[in-house]
Amino acid sequence: MSLVQVDELCVTYGATTALSRVSLRIDPGEIVTIVGPNGSGKTSLLRAIIGAIKPFKGQVSHAHDLKIGYVPQKLHIDETLPITVSRFLNLQGGVTSTDISEALTQAGVPELEKAQLSQLSGGQFQRVLLARALIAKPDLLLLDEATQGLDQRGSASFYQQIETVRNTTGCAVLMISHELHVVMSASDRVICLNSHICCEGTPAVVASAPEYRALFGSGTGGALALYRHEHDHGHDHADHHHQHTKVVE
Template sequence: MSTLISTQGLSVRHGGNTVLSNVQFSIARGEIVTVVGPNGSGKSTLIRALIGLETAATGKVSRASGLSVGYVPQKLHIDASLPLSVRRFLSLPKRVSDAQADEALERTGVPGLGPRPLARLSGGQFQRVLLARALLVNPDILILDEPTQGLDQPGTAAFYKLIEEVRSQTGAAVLMVSHDLHVVMSASDRVICLNGHVCCEGTPKVVAEAPEYRALFGIGTGGAFALYQHHHDHGHDDGSASQTCGHEGHTHV
């Protein structure tokens, strides 16, 4: 499979704070990869670096030539007084035809919402409209930064099912930041644990059994992160999961 985006030794600093350190990352066409980690671990910073919104202090980000990226941000605040319809929103920043807009809304399970004011959508509808907008660029890769934040459990499950359907229909790669552990483990081809650096990565089964993952997530947390209380590093001799989730003196934001 061809690599769409990769990083080599990527480090990002905010002022004097090292947010990401020596991150090696790649994602290939058609993969679903999920990034997990505690708050302040640099997940959103990594996403922003991959799409060119953060500058590398060291290392580099490589993107396939002509790469088309569909991006769904973690938060998008819409002024409730702004008279912006779903249809007009879908034509920002690049105008699309009515047929294209209708097809995107149909594909994401919210047909007929075009005339609706954006500010009057439910949380689930809004996330699906954001996804529809991302699909309008015919993406090679969809990048979603905690796309189900604020949704209830049925809404979250339905949204992830939709993501899998989109991958199946379009062949696009999917890179997600998520806190929904049970979904991560059922829906991802590969999981990356981040805590300022890559702690461990691999298939969901490999990562679920890694001491580093358990140190970050705890056991039986029901999808919530455990407090990070692991103060020593574990190494692996078998190559099943690499690196560690111990703190290395970095300050994370």
Template sequence: MNLIEAQRLEVTLGSHKVLSHVDFHVAPGEIVTIVGPNGSGKSTLLRTLLGALRPDAGKVTRKPGLRLGYVPQKLMMDPTLPMNVMRFLSLPKRVPAAERQAALDEAGAGTLGERPMSGLSGGQFQRVLLARALLEKPDLLLLDEPTQGLDQPGSAAFYRQVEHIREHLGCAVVMVSHELHVVMSASDRVVCLNGHVCCQGHPEVVAQAAEYRALFGTGTAGALALYRHEHSHRHDAACDHDHGHAHDHGHAHTRSEAS
């Protein structure tokens, strides 16, 4: 049984239809990365899965008792607030100190407990947010571009930690990302979104190191260049709204499967 399923989702924000006929699912233990250009609906899909947004049409079905952990794209905090990491992890509800420390250890931030939140680097702050999500003991961890603003080594280290968490805790992971190396190294399945699901499939490791370095760390355009949607057919119900045109986004180093 899938942990979560979305069927024929439609979401309109203001006068703009952000998601149209989106089908999506996550199986136990898998890492799914959602990629797409700015404005493609990635964060909107994540917020709808969380229940923070109500779809205009379609539905989200969760496995009974499903526990969710969420790492937002960013969290604004008053830098003058005198709060250390351990105190932050006990808000808004009190959490035993041992559980907070265990979550920090799992997130690779075990030495940060007494550090002031205002004194953390970007990477440290994101690991603390990851620890906070782990306090929920999630079956499914949702990450909304959690490494935005981090440098390349910091991003790579963060996602290695996510892979470790998946292996150690057995939770599934959904990541919104535009980072090429994440798509290649961490994902069991990649979903390409642009208001609707263009395609999805299992990413392959890039064969040649030089090509990998040339593409590593590129932005959205570079990530989308990984995908050549070689559809010899018109879109089916899950890949509609492109009027039957095949996609060819450039130099393919992964294989995408029609959804």
């Protein structure tokens, strides 16, 4: 059974249509990435999935007792606030020191537990936000432009950690991003969105699809191939998932 099922979703803001007849699913254990230009409805789709906005038409269905972990685009913290990473992760309550240690380890930064939040780099802070989302042991991890502001190396490292999280915890991942070839390389399935679903499939298939290239050009395919060559090729899970593409006119 799918964790999330979206059927004929339409989202409007006044006279503006953000999403038109979008249908998709998210299955257990898979990494799905939504890519699209600015204003394509990516954030509206994520907000509809978590229930933050009500669709104009269509519906979003969740599996029973679905637990969702959310990594935001950014989180503003007063730099003068004297708070450690451990204390920050304990703010949501009901969290043990073991929970915090395990979440930081899963996020790839176990050494940061006693660090001051104000002294973290941008990449370290995003790992802490990832740990914060992992504490509840989610079935589905949602990331909304989670590496905005990081350089390409930092972004690539973060998304490789997301693969590790999926492989070790079994959670599904839905990512929204504009960092095309980096985030696509960490994905089992990519959905190209421009108010409607233009095309979807494996990263390599989507990168070569005419509908994708009409939006982003042809340069991403070469960058995707280069990144995959440098990557550790730990994509056994991906190799057996969704070896097809669907193009929607």
